[in-house]
Structure formats: C-alpha cells, structure tokens
Amino acid sequence: MTDSKRPTLMDVAQAAGVSRALVSIVMRDAAGASAATRERVLEAAAKLGYRPDSRARMLRSGRTRLLGVSFSTSHAFHAEIVDAAYAAAGLRGYELALSAVASGRSEERAAEALLDWGCEALILISSTLGNETLAAYARRVPVVSLLREDVGETVDSVSSDDRAGIRIAVEHLAGLGHRRIVHVDGGTAVSADRRRTAFREEMTRLGLEPVVVPGGATEEEGILAGGLLGASTPTAVIAFNDRVALGILESLRNGGKSVPSDMSVLGYDNSHFARLSYVQLSSVSQDGPVLAAEAVNRAIDRAEGTATPSRMVGTPHLVGRRTTAAPGAAVAT
Amino acid sequence: MTDSKRPTLMDVAQAAGVSRALVSIVMRDAAGASAATRERVLEAAAKLGYRPDSRARMLRSGRTRLLGVSFSTSHAFHAEIVDAAYAAAGLRGYELALSAVASGRSEERAAEALLDWGCEALILISSTLGNETLAAYARRVPVVSLLREDVGETVDSVSSDDRAGIRIAVEHLAGLGHRRIVHVDGGTAVSADRRRTAFREEMTRLGLEPVVVPGGATEEEGILAGGLLGASTPTAVIAFNDRVALGILESLRNGGKSVPSDMSVLGYDNSHFARLSYVQLSSVSQDGPVLAAEAVNRAIDRAEGTATPSRMVGTPHLVGRRTTAAPGAAVAT
DNA sequence: TATGTCTACTAGAACGATCTATACGAACTT
DNA sequence: AAGTTCGTATAGATCGTTCTAGTAGACATA
Structure with a gap:
C-alpha cells in the first residue's frame, strides 16, 4: 500500500534535468545555483514529494544538528522541560532526539540510543548515572546534566541552587x-x-x-x-x-x-x-523551562566547540499563593 | 576534549586482522564466522569501544527497526502510553523514536521529523491531524492512530469503545x-x-x-x-x-x-x-498501556508487510473506588 | 583424479546524501 | 588576443555500514 521507495536526490535531479550535486545545493540552500534553476529544482522536488533522508545527510556531513535528551516518563515535570528544550533548540536550528527512561529501560540504555543516533550532545534530565558513566559519555560527546549537580569535571551542569x-x-x-x-x-x-x-x-x-x-x-x-x-x-x-x-x-x-x-x-x-x-x-x-533553555544553549555551544565544560546554578524564586500567610491569619476567601 | 572520531568497522577489522565484512557479520551475529574469529573480533571491538553507527546501518540495510511515536508534552497520560510502547517494541526487537508536539511545534512537524528519520511505521497518540494529512503519511509508511478513530481507510486505528x-x-x-x-x-x-x-x-x-x-x-x-x-x-x-x-x-x-x-x-x-x-x-x-502495546504490534505487523490496515476497538472497564456508592449511603471511612 | 559441497572469509558495489575538485562559458582585464 | 575572474554546473570520491558474488581451502564422493 505504501510507496515502496521514497524519492531520492537522483529522482529529483532527473525530473529537473540537472545533476544530483546541484539538487543538493538547492536543498541545503547553499551558494552555487542560479535563481532560475533553483526554482525549477524546488518545483520538481515538491512535485515528487521529496524529503532529504536525514540519515544519509548525517552520515556524509558528520553534522547531525541533533541534541539528545533523556527524560523520564514517570516525572511529570520533565514534560515541561522537554517542551522548553524544543523551543530553545529550534531557535538555533537544532532538532531534539528524545529517549525516555521507562519501566524496563535504564538510563544507560536511553543514553546509548542517543549516542548511536549520532547526537552532537547529550542533555540528561535529573540523571542518576554514576560519575564514571557520565565521564565515559563525555569522552564521546559533550554532556550537559540538567537539575543534577556534582557531576565531575568533564560534564556540564545546569541546576538550581x-x-x-x-x-x-x-x-x-x-x-x-x-x-x-x-x-x-x-x-x-x-x-x-x-x-x-x-x-x-x-x-x-x-x-x-x-x-x-x-x-x-x-x-x-x-x-x-x-x-x-x-x-x-x-x-x-x-x-x-x-x-x-x-x-x-x-x-x-x-x-x-x-x-x-x-x-x-x-x-x-x-x-x-x-x-x-x-x-x-x-x-x-x-x-525549569529557563534552565532547560540554558542547558540547550550550553550543549550547542559545547558541540560547536566554542565552550568548555562549565556549571551554571540558577537562583530559584518564591511564588506566593494562598497556602502561606502569617500564623493565625484569617482564612483567605 | 571529546574523541574527535568514533571507531568504525574498519578500525575493528584492522585491530582483529580481518576484513570489514567479517566484522559486520560478527556484529550482526549472522552466520559465516568461526567461533574463534568471532571471539577475537568481539574482543577487539570491546577494546576499542566500538558501537555500530546506526545511521550508516539504516542507510544501507533499508531496515531501521524504528517505530516513530508522536506524543504531546501537555497530556500527562501520554507518558504512561509511551512507557508501555517501549516495553512492547522491545519485545519484538524494535526501538522507538519519539517526537513531541510541544508549544511551538505542530503535530505535522513532529510526524515529519519521524518520517525523515526513516521510521518504518508511525504511531500517533490522540492525533488531531486531518484525514488527508494522515492519508498522505500513510502513503509513505504504515500509520497507526492511537485513541483517535474515524481516521480513513488507509490508516490503522487502535481506540477505546x-x-x-x-x-x-x-x-x-x-x-x-x-x-x-x-x-x-x-x-x-x-x-x-x-x-x-x-x-x-x-x-x-x-x-x-x-x-x-x-x-x-x-x-x-x-x-x-x-x-x-x-x-x-x-x-x-x-x-x-x-x-x-x-x-x-x-x-x-x-x-x-x-x-x-x-x-x-x-x-x-x-x-x-x-x-x-x-x-x-x-x-x-x-x-491505555494495553492499547499502546496493541498499537505497537499493529505497527510492526504492518511494517513487516504481514497485515493490512485494520481498526481495533478495546473495551473499557470500570474501576470502582470510593467516590461512587448508592445514593444516600453512609460515608465510607 | 576430477568433481562437488561445505565452511570461512573477502573484495567491491551499493545506500543517499555531501564535498572537493574541476570544467565551461561569459564577462572583464590588460 | 590572451589571460583572469566569476558564476553556474557536474563528476566522482566519500561517510560507515550491509550485501552480493565470489575465492580458497578442506573434505567427501564418484
């Protein structure tokens, strides 16, 4: 029922009557193509429903522009953090790869999946991994620990004071x-x-x-x-x-x-x-969302080689509502 | 700080004194290698800390053994479903790729990311996409709609009655x-x-x-x-x-x-x-978790070509606790 | 001895993209 | 007229795997 093969650069190239390389140039929107052909190629691509295969792209270019985030399905507030992380990553042109720690799935398993996927950096939310394990990951890619401190020299941390x-x-x-x-x-x-x-x-x-x-x-x-x-x-x-x-x-x-x-x-x-x-x-x-954005930015800075491991500690603040008052105060209505 | 390049098949092959192809055979644990060399290769791989690059593997083999799941960060019960989905997928040797619909991130965006990643099937949790959009995705890969019915002929659905x-x-x-x-x-x-x-x-x-x-x-x-x-x-x-x-x-x-x-x-x-x-x-x-497992199995069956689109409707059951009783009954203690 | 059938292994072509190097005009110098 | 530059386009190598086809040797069979 499903189209057995998706269109490739080659298909688009043939449809537009140009070389694969030129189509690649157009798709990445790099310099080196005239406005006229650019349009012709885009048109052909749209007609075929072409979408670049991100695996192939990653494989060749080395760059994946992918940030790995591990979170837990059992902590409700992780969802809020993931939400904020998406926004922050989007601003800098990165995608997130999510991997959950779930019932039968350890944090190691989650993190290693992210590594296999070729993420350029890892963000671990309230990680419970040992420092040696973290250091081992940090030897492969930059690692940012979110909401967990005391994480060793080689790992970034973004936490709350x-x-x-x-x-x-x-x-x-x-x-x-x-x-x-x-x-x-x-x-x-x-x-x-x-x-x-x-x-x-x-x-x-x-x-x-x-x-x-x-x-x-x-x-x-x-x-x-x-x-x-x-x-x-x-x-x-x-x-x-x-x-x-x-x-x-x-x-x-x-x-x-x-x-x-x-x-x-x-x-x-x-x-x-x-x-x-x-x-x-x-x-x-x-x-949490602010810290998440911070963690994403650290991760990207590290991945792009413009920074060294650092730790940041955010200052919490109080949100006063109805459950605190002077002792013996009249009940709020 | 991070090792600039991870070890490849080639590195392992050289270390073990065999060809790349043989290392590949050992890593996939396919037939065609003697017990002795098998061990030698595994040893070399372990020493180098080799992990196969899943992108390259997917690219060549076509098979990704990857199931795409889109969920929402704002629905708490989606977490429970994702949890169950991991377990079910694991049983059949599949991995999950998660993509969240979040604040600035539409369900289309989430689904397309999964497609780009080369997922073999999509599971959309309480999707709000139009049927035409769903059908368009279903033209590429099998799509299973979880907890949303009336989804068109070409899309599987697993829902509750x-x-x-x-x-x-x-x-x-x-x-x-x-x-x-x-x-x-x-x-x-x-x-x-x-x-x-x-x-x-x-x-x-x-x-x-x-x-x-x-x-x-x-x-x-x-x-x-x-x-x-x-x-x-x-x-x-x-x-x-x-x-x-x-x-x-x-x-x-x-x-x-x-x-x-x-x-x-x-x-x-x-x-x-x-x-x-x-x-x-x-x-x-x-x-929810039972339905999730069912959805995963449908998705895999469809992906492996052993099934055609179908809809399944689970029957809910009542869990009686303390908030229902005969009218005027004494307060439960 | 020739032939066939295993098993253990390897060379080299894919997969679908990116990237480097290069070619070809046309326009601009000198 | 010859040389230089520039913008546009392409061929072919390459990323790290898997896969196909095939080789070399051991052993059995006729």
Missing part, C-alpha cells in the same frame, strides 16, 4: 512571623540531602530549631508525613516538592486544620498543578 | 440506584462528542432523563461545572475525564457536599492520580 531555594523558603515563612517551621524531606530523592541540610543550616542561622520529618517525592508520602506533623506543633511546613505538599494539604484537611490559618504549607517546583485555582499552592520555583 | 465506556458508567450508577445522573462533557476535546451522545442514548434507553452540563478537559473546568450541577439536583455525575472529576470533587467539597453520600462522582481514564489514596476516584479505565 537548592540552598538558595530553601533559604528563600525559610525567610519567607520567618518573615511572616513563623517560628516553628518543619521540613518534610524528600527521602532518597535526588536533591533531598542538599535541601535537608540547607534547611538545618538556615534555621539555625535564624536561631530557630530545625525539625525534619521524613517524607518522599509523592502525595502518598505527603499524607503520611502530614500525620507526623502534630508532634512538634509547627505553624508552617516546607515540603520537598509540590506533590508532597499536596499530600500534606490533604492530610491537614482530613484532620480538620485549615490552611493557611492553622498551618502554612510551602511547596517546591511550582509545578503545573500548584497553579490550579483550587490548589493555589505557594511554591519555590526552579524555573 | 467510548460508547461501551459510557454504557458501563451509566449502568454502574443506575445499578447503584441512581436516577438523576448528569454528564459533565468534554467540550471540544477529541472524543467528547462521542461520549456525550452515547450518554444521551444510554440514559434514554434506561428511561432516564439525560442531563448534560458543559465541561472541558481540566480541573478548572470541572470546578466551574461543579457549580452548575445543583440546578438538576442530581445524585451522580459522570465526568468527561479524571481531571474534570477532580475539579468537580473540589467544587462539591467547597459546597459542603460529601462524596459519595450526597453525590457519586465517576471519572474516565483511570489516570495515575485517580489511584492516589486520598482521591480514590472511581473511574472508567481505557487500559
């Missing part, structure tokens, strides 16, 4: 008058350690007692953590991320507490659902 | 004793029309009055719809999807109604968050 994020969070709540602030941590999640210690340090810096409650990365764990909150009678919680915050909100709601009058809840990530009208979760934003 | 899904939903609620059931529809979303008319027909079949309230595809629209519910004093709602159901739940909660005693709420999609402990949303499941 977790310490600053936590500082902003603590200062926001302390500024509202809170004294008993609890951190529900991220358990074994990627940047959980960093945020936990940052929390301890910031709190002690302000002369407050840092209470940490074990949490995780999902709503379920937020609910569990919500139940453990009472012990220290806090007036505010900083959650590891928005999903955990959502669980905490639910747990408080079930316990008959109202937010923010009985308890302020602050999320992290400023994810899509934090913005929903009925959630209105105050949250620390890492500006 | 919306009519059956709605029937199951209506029967579930009617079986529990509900008489006044409302459907909050999907507005302009893909299968909204189908579900709406199915609802009307099923309700009248049971001698019940079919009340439809305008909705949409997101939580926000669910909240709005929730406010419009009171007019007809229903005891149960069938939402267009889980996100809308979540909005309805929220709206009911704000109005002081309790679920399911005052109102039963039924979602559609059985999405990830419907399963969360604090949501426990009853929902009609389309078995």
Whole structure:
C-alpha cells in the first residue's frame, strides 16, 4: 500500500534535468545555483514529494544538528522541560532526539540510543548515572546534566541552587512571623540531602530549631508525613516538592486544620498543578523551562566547540499563593 | 576534549586482522564466522569501544527497526502510553523514536521529523491531524492512530469503545440506584462528542432523563461545572475525564457536599492520580498501556508487510473506588 | 583424479546524501 | 588576443555500514 521507495536526490535531479550535486545545493540552500534553476529544482522536488533522508545527510556531513535528551516518563515535570528544550533548540536550528527512561529501560540504555543516533550532545534530565558513566559519555560527546549537580569535571551542569531555594523558603515563612517551621524531606530523592541540610543550616542561622520529618517525592508520602506533623506543633511546613505538599494539604484537611490559618504549607517546583485555582499552592520555583533553555544553549555551544565544560546554578524564586500567610491569619476567601 | 572520531568497522577489522565484512557479520551475529574469529573480533571491538553507527546501518540495510511515536508534552497520560510502547517494541526487537508536539511545534512537524528519520511505521497518540494529512503519511509508511478513530481507510486505528465506556458508567450508577445522573462533557476535546451522545442514548434507553452540563478537559473546568450541577439536583455525575472529576470533587467539597453520600462522582481514564489514596476516584479505565502495546504490534505487523490496515476497538472497564456508592449511603471511612 | 559441497572469509558495489575538485562559458582585464 | 575572474554546473570520491558474488581451502564422493 505504501510507496515502496521514497524519492531520492537522483529522482529529483532527473525530473529537473540537472545533476544530483546541484539538487543538493538547492536543498541545503547553499551558494552555487542560479535563481532560475533553483526554482525549477524546488518545483520538481515538491512535485515528487521529496524529503532529504536525514540519515544519509548525517552520515556524509558528520553534522547531525541533533541534541539528545533523556527524560523520564514517570516525572511529570520533565514534560515541561522537554517542551522548553524544543523551543530553545529550534531557535538555533537544532532538532531534539528524545529517549525516555521507562519501566524496563535504564538510563544507560536511553543514553546509548542517543549516542548511536549520532547526537552532537547529550542533555540528561535529573540523571542518576554514576560519575564514571557520565565521564565515559563525555569522552564521546559533550554532556550537559540538567537539575543534577556534582557531576565531575568533564560534564556540564545546569541546576538550581537548592540552598538558595530553601533559604528563600525559610525567610519567607520567618518573615511572616513563623517560628516553628518543619521540613518534610524528600527521602532518597535526588536533591533531598542538599535541601535537608540547607534547611538545618538556615534555621539555625535564624536561631530557630530545625525539625525534619521524613517524607518522599509523592502525595502518598505527603499524607503520611502530614500525620507526623502534630508532634512538634509547627505553624508552617516546607515540603520537598509540590506533590508532597499536596499530600500534606490533604492530610491537614482530613484532620480538620485549615490552611493557611492553622498551618502554612510551602511547596517546591511550582509545578503545573500548584497553579490550579483550587490548589493555589505557594511554591519555590526552579524555573525549569529557563534552565532547560540554558542547558540547550550550553550543549550547542559545547558541540560547536566554542565552550568548555562549565556549571551554571540558577537562583530559584518564591511564588506566593494562598497556602502561606502569617500564623493565625484569617482564612483567605 | 571529546574523541574527535568514533571507531568504525574498519578500525575493528584492522585491530582483529580481518576484513570489514567479517566484522559486520560478527556484529550482526549472522552466520559465516568461526567461533574463534568471532571471539577475537568481539574482543577487539570491546577494546576499542566500538558501537555500530546506526545511521550508516539504516542507510544501507533499508531496515531501521524504528517505530516513530508522536506524543504531546501537555497530556500527562501520554507518558504512561509511551512507557508501555517501549516495553512492547522491545519485545519484538524494535526501538522507538519519539517526537513531541510541544508549544511551538505542530503535530505535522513532529510526524515529519519521524518520517525523515526513516521510521518504518508511525504511531500517533490522540492525533488531531486531518484525514488527508494522515492519508498522505500513510502513503509513505504504515500509520497507526492511537485513541483517535474515524481516521480513513488507509490508516490503522487502535481506540477505546467510548460508547461501551459510557454504557458501563451509566449502568454502574443506575445499578447503584441512581436516577438523576448528569454528564459533565468534554467540550471540544477529541472524543467528547462521542461520549456525550452515547450518554444521551444510554440514559434514554434506561428511561432516564439525560442531563448534560458543559465541561472541558481540566480541573478548572470541572470546578466551574461543579457549580452548575445543583440546578438538576442530581445524585451522580459522570465526568468527561479524571481531571474534570477532580475539579468537580473540589467544587462539591467547597459546597459542603460529601462524596459519595450526597453525590457519586465517576471519572474516565483511570489516570495515575485517580489511584492516589486520598482521591480514590472511581473511574472508567481505557487500559491505555494495553492499547499502546496493541498499537505497537499493529505497527510492526504492518511494517513487516504481514497485515493490512485494520481498526481495533478495546473495551473499557470500570474501576470502582470510593467516590461512587448508592445514593444516600453512609460515608465510607 | 576430477568433481562437488561445505565452511570461512573477502573484495567491491551499493545506500543517499555531501564535498572537493574541476570544467565551461561569459564577462572583464590588460 | 590572451589571460583572469566569476558564476553556474557536474563528476566522482566519500561517510560507515550491509550485501552480493565470489575465492580458497578442506573434505567427501564418484
């Protein structure tokens, strides 16, 4: 049913009565063809429905103008990042090759597929690969780690300053008058350690007692953590991320507490659902899309040989919504 | 910093003291090499860190063993489908090439990228392309439309029976004793029309009055719809999807109604968050992952020429959780 | 001894593009 | 009139594989 073979340069050349090389020139829109023939060739190409075979093109030219991005199907916010990456890559004339880490598919597998495809650089989103593995990839092509730091000398990293994020969070709540602030941590999640210690340090810096409650990365764990909150009678919680915050909100709601009058809840990530009208979760934003664009630009700069490995750390900012207020404040309507 | 050129067949051949062709035979693990040389070649390849260049391989062999999948970064459930598709493709020795439709990136753009890459078949998830466009693609390679029907003669489709899904939903609620059931529809979303008319027909079949309230595809629209519910004093709602159901739940909660005693709420999609402990949303499941596997197998069968275009319609099933019960039932604990 | 059939291997032509080198006029110098 | 330059066009090599056709040697058969 399908046309057994797609048209090639040769077919177009014959149709237009010129050589293959000239058609190539026209298709790449390089110098060396007159306006008249250019038009004739384009016309023939359009009539045949010709599209250059990118594999052949890549093979010969060496340049693929392809950026490999590995992401996870289980992290919703990766989608937002991929979205932004497409935009940034498009601006510089690059295409993205996506490879997902999925159920039966490891990050190594995903990355190696990208390598086999001839990507000129790799962008790994919240990678969990060991530094030796990363270095091995970096020996082949430039590698940019997005939202994961401490990645070795040879690998670029674009991440968000977790310490600053936590500082902003603590200062926001302390500024509202809170004294008993609890951190529900991220358990074994990627940047959980960093945020936990940052929390301890910031709190002690302000002369407050840092209470940490074990949490995780999902709503379920937020609910569990919500139940453990009472012990220290806090007036505010900083959650590891928005999903955990959502669980905490639910747990408080079930316990008959109202937010923010009985308890302020602050999320992290400023994810899509934090913005929903009925959630209105105050949250620390890492500006994922901005970081994604930055990562893409690094990757391209490295691929084009105009840069050496570097690390960039973005500063998060606070997005205040309805779940944080002065302790005991009247319920927002 | 990066090795300027990766090793090729030639390099391995020289290192092992054999011809390129023989190395090729070993790498593909085809017949025609002795066990001894086979081992010698593999050793040399490993030492050099050789990986076959998939572009060159594809170019020459014609076969890419590549399935193109287009998905949207803005639909969370596409991730689940991609996940399942990877597994199914892996079983048959195929790789997936992903191309996202994102902010500045149309579905045409995404699909054409996949075509340029030499995919042997295309799987389009909830495509919004016109049938002429689909047919044009189908002239090049087999195309399978996933979760979108009415797609023309030349295109395969794997979808879910919306009519059956709605029937199951209506029967579930009617079986529990509900008489006044409302459907909050999907507005302009893909299968909204189908579900709406199915609802009307099923309700009248049971001698019940079919009340439809305008909705949409997101939580926000669910909240709005929730406010419009009171007019007809229903005891149960069938939402267009889980996100809308979540909005309805929220709206009911704000109005002081309790679920399911005052109102039963039924979602559609059985999405990830419907399963969360604090949501426990009853929902009609389309078995997305199962359909995905089916789509992959169709695509491969078509690509290998062992099948002609066909349409398959999966039957959804009901997943009962905590948000549906007999009218006036005691609140579940 | 001649013939055939294996197995293990190789040379060289593809695949569809790009790139380098070169040819051919026409126009412009000198 | 001969030499130079320029714009346009082409032949043929090349990228890293796979594939076809064929060779060389071992061994068995007639």
